[in-house]
Amino acid sequence: MFGAIARKIFGTANDRTVKALLRQVEVINALEPSVAGLSDDELRARTDWLRERLEKGETLDDILPDAFATVREAAKRVLGQRHFDVQLMGGIVLHQGKIAEMRTGEGKTLVATLPVYLNAVGRKGVHVVTVNDYLAKRDSGWMGKVYNFLGLSVGCIVHGLDDFERKMAYQADITYGTNNEYGFDYLRDNMKFRLDDMVQRPFNFAIVDEVDSILIDEARTPLIISGPSTDGSELYIAVNRVIPRLEPEDYDKDEKVRAVSLTEVGTEKVEQILRDMGLLTEGNLYDIQNVSLVHHANQALRAHTLFQRDKDYIVKDDKVIIIDEFTGRMMEGRRYSEGLHQALEAKEGVTIQRENQTLASITFQNYFRLYPRLSGMTGTAMTEANEFSEIYGLDVVEMPTNVGVQRKDFDDEVYRTGKEKYEAIAVLVEECRARGQPILVGTVSIEKSEVLSELLKRKNIPHAVLNARYHEQEAQIISQAGRPGAVTIATNMAGRGTDIQLGGNLDMRLAVELADVQDPAERERLTAGIQAEIARDKEVVKQAGGLFVIGTERHESRRIDNQLRGRSGRQGDPGASKFFLSLDDDLMRIFGSERMDGMLQRLGLKEGEAIVHSWINKALEKAQQKVEAHNFEIRKNLLKYDNVMNDQRKVVYEQRREIMDAPEIAGTIEDMRHEVIEEMVKKAIPANAYAEQWNIDSLHEEIRRVLNLDLPVHEWAKEDGIAEAEIEERVRRAADEKMAGKAANYGPDLMRAAEKSLLLQLLDQAWKDHLLHLDHLRQGINLRAYAQRDPLNEYKREAFEMFEGMLSHLRETVTTVLSYVEMRMDHPEDIEPQPVQGIETRQDPALATADALADDAPLPDGMVxxxxxxxxxxxxxxxxxxxxxxxxxxxxxxxxxxxxxxxx
Structure with a gap:
């Protein structure tokens, strides 16, 4: 109560931030007349002037007003667009390393030019991160005109570029690209064998467009680079035939956490079926020798019970392609891990691809935290402000709109069945079309969009469908969704990046309708006609009430619902939105619709009638908050585990870079050899042990095995007064002399090249094996909870021990290989490590179902x-x-x- 009173008197923290921004905007506006009087060349010369000021010691904050005024004037001349004051405020927020929440249609793409230019002047590179290749190409070409006018270079990273093209794009002052491409380039760079082959340069500043989609929705799924492993397709096919023979009582399914497991009865039934098929030849299903069968059976069970075709994935061109649950897009090239994707392929009867082994991986959280400065923009961020602050250290500032929002948001209508709900939607669509009002219908899956499409076809209502099946026509469909009476069905409108303009999109219509018109006079005549038609249509649509957004059910995240609503009412346009729900909807069903169904029947709710009340909206919002909190825990839990690996990853990648950067690594190799000798001697001759307790036979054998030396350690041990330090020194001297002899024999250059090449290859192999072991450890670590142990602490402890073991094994392997290696080569440049063949990059959505831990156990002092x-x-x-x-x-x-x- 007192807090509400204080907010009314003093304003919220957001209000105070906005007031402070207005003062900076006034300074920028005061510069506009003088900047507007400059010629094009004088305006372009301001880039060098600003750069000189930075070199003389001024900060980016010092030159911000002049830089923003320069960009505003350049955009006016090049694009015909002038930044509004609220856009200047958004640009300041982005430069400050915060998230700017700006409504749909407020021009976020143009806002980004302000901080991008300011931070690119220093030539350290700025990354603009988008959600798909289309937006990366569109924005880099569109806004690139402004940057090029001001003398800055622009690059674009999209799928399919080779390393040279990528390197050139990263060398540009400003680089546009998708989050996946940036992340995979980082991982691939850290698998290269020469610094010159690496495409990225040191990170400086990044702006993330649709920041909630990238840093939250996609943060549940780590990026993975994998290589081919063993082929077990026959076993997947065989085990796949078992699951359809099970009954619902044979397994326990929990949809809230997307988990399923066999019951005791189900386990016995599966064992019997596998015995009949000849796959289970001895013992029970859970005996150690049958661990592979358990793994295949569990993944097949998940594939059949938790994953639905046309909702979680589609089958196309003999492939199972994952559907992004937040954007409804196909995620080409991404595969579920741990054999789940192969189980889905067996279920759908398509060709089973080989399993892959992880070569490198990173979560988006840890990737984006590599940037010294990070910011983002979106239309919906306030609902996730706590997560942005806790995980990324990013504050969210809600920006005012340039023109007040005119959209009417109606209360939800709740029906008992899905059939009644769809009928009510069709009635509303017909009413809107009759008055020339365009309609956007948002669905949560391909399956439901096609159910609604069939209903509208039966009622002879013309419409366009936008989902993963029609992904290619996305921009064209959306651009015309604001024409009078247009009906568009879209799966998850999140992050589409294309505004729905009332009356239609002029640029898109010109591009499509005038594509074959070459005569300038004819083009001009047709352009004027299209412009006049769009202006008339816009007035018709405004009179009809603007774009009407219909939601066919609530999403588990409030942000996705808000994004759908936000498609209407852009830049002060009129509009309306309403959600239609039924007790069959996933969110309603999972959160106790049985009780509500009984209550509605007792109240006498008839077929076709709906219940409408603001209380229902509040109850649904609480259910969504529960799901959002659960998903936050999943992401936080994933990050806790990845933080353990991240410390190790930093050490390995740092050492790889140092090895590649060093002219020669003889000192490193010598240190590794000495540490191996020290460990060998300590193992055979424990501290403070008597001479008769020394294990000289073992020491002699280890020296022969590791160092390829036959030394008289037995004679040394018989000498009076000799200590382990003296024996260690003699072994070290003999090993050093042997390697010095090799270097003299082959030539120092050849030896140094061989050392660097071998160390990099062996380090990569050790890291790859370590990742595989960590994967196996991660899969079973939650079982430690049954022994009253914290799985996360157990994982940290064991992962640390495994990392120490990996480093020790690496030192020994490098020493052994170099002790035995024989070279017959004249040119050291011929010694080039070979990259891993068959590398595949993917994002792993299966890890999104990891169990969230309740306890937030603190990290130990660190892996390093x-x-x-x-x-x-x-x-x-x-x-x-x-x-x-x-x-x-x-x-x-x-x-x-x-x-x-x-x-x-």
Missing amino acids: RRVAPATVGSADEIDPRTPRNALCPCGSGKKYKHCHGRVA
């Missing part, structure tokens, strides 16, 4: 723990970017990797 000797300053004072083989800045005299940079 910097241990400071007692005599020097704290680790916080040491720059973590110090090269690992350089002397430690603390002054201890040790190498950084043995001091503050030591892997504990």
